[in-house]
Amino acid sequence: MPHMPLATLRIFADDLGVDVVGSLIGEVPTKAANKGEILSVSSTGRPVIARTGTWFITTKGRPLGDDPATHLAWVVGLAKQHLAAIRRQFPAVMADLSLLVQDADFAPSDLPNELLKQAVEIGELEIENPDNGLDLFLNADSLACDGRPCLDREPTEASGRGNQQGA
Amino acid sequence: MPLPCNRPCARTRLDRAYIAIQLDLSEYEVKARLHALKRAAGLRGDESVVICLDDGEVYDSLFEEAIGNLYDP
Numbered sequence: 640m641p642h643m644p645l646a647t648l649r650i651f652a653d654d655l656g657v658d659v660v661g662s663l664i665g666e667v668p669t670k671a672a673n674k675g676e677i678l679s680v681s682s683t684g685r686p687v688i689a690r691t692g693t694w695f696i697t698t699k700g701r702p703l704g705d706d707p708a709t710h711l712a713w714v715v716g717l718a719k720q721h722l723a724a725i726r727r728q729f730p731a732v733m734a735d736l737s738l739l740v741q742d743a744d745f746a747p748s749d750l751p752n753e754l755l756k757q758a759v760e761i762g763e764l765e766i767e768n769p770d771n772g773l774d775l776f777l778n779a780d781s782l783a784c785d786g787r788p789c790l791d792r793e794p795t796e797a798s799g800r801g802n803q804q805g806a
Numbered sequence: 807m808p809l810p811c812n813r814p815c816a817r818t819r820l821d822r823a824y825i826a827i828q829l830d831l832s833e834y835e836v837k838a839r840l841h842a843l844k845r846a847a848g849l850r851g852d853e854s855v856v857i858c859l860d861d862g863e864v865y866d867s868l869f870e871e872a873i874g875n876l877y878d879p
Binding site: 649669678688 | 822834837838841842845846847848850851852861862863871872873874875877878
């Protein structure tokens with residue numbers, strides 16, 4: 640049985656006001672803090688300081704089933720719905736997304752084309768599939784193969800890259 | 807700068823199974839929590855972190871800042 644996928648959305652800017660973002664989005668973030676404030680307190684009691692204004696949410700614990708596309712679609716939908724309004728308040732705001740899939744049978748090319756396109760319109764998308772040693776970074780430029788990530792070619796800087804390093 | 811933990815670990819993906827055993831977590835939990843910690847901190851998957859095997863604390867690769875803890879729910 641595959642493990643539950645995890646998708647994340649990070650909205651960030653140095654001048655980001657996370658209370659404003661929270662009120663616009665209407666979801667409780669997993670973590671949120673203005674720049675320089677405490678993003679979280681770890682289990683050891685050590686504070687984690689936000690290097691930039693950060694509003695971060697994941698699909699952990701949400702009843703989205705085990706389809707990776709559903710998890711990615713949830714964060715994409717959240718960003719698509721609210722990013723324009725957030726950008727009106729904070730013009731420098733940026734966003735990025737990720738999808739972690741712990742399933743050896745998963746292939747990023749199985750994700751719907753339109754969903755990938757929508758995701759990279761929001762910001763860089765990392766797709767991590769550790770069971771296959773895969774860690775892809777996709778952006779609008781790397782979706783050049785007729786809207787599909789160039790996954791059938793050797794990974795390059797432009798098309799994302801396999802990654803064996805990094806804990 | 808002195809190490810903030812007695813038993814640092816990390817570096818490669820292969821270490822995650824070892825980390826899981828040392829911290830008495832499942833490998834699935836280690837991967838999911840590490841992924842979320844790094845993404846929240848603005849780190850990409852290819853950016854290394856250092857994990858303290860004595861308390862689960864996770865630092866950026868330069869030991870400059872804690873980014874969270876693998877025991878955090």
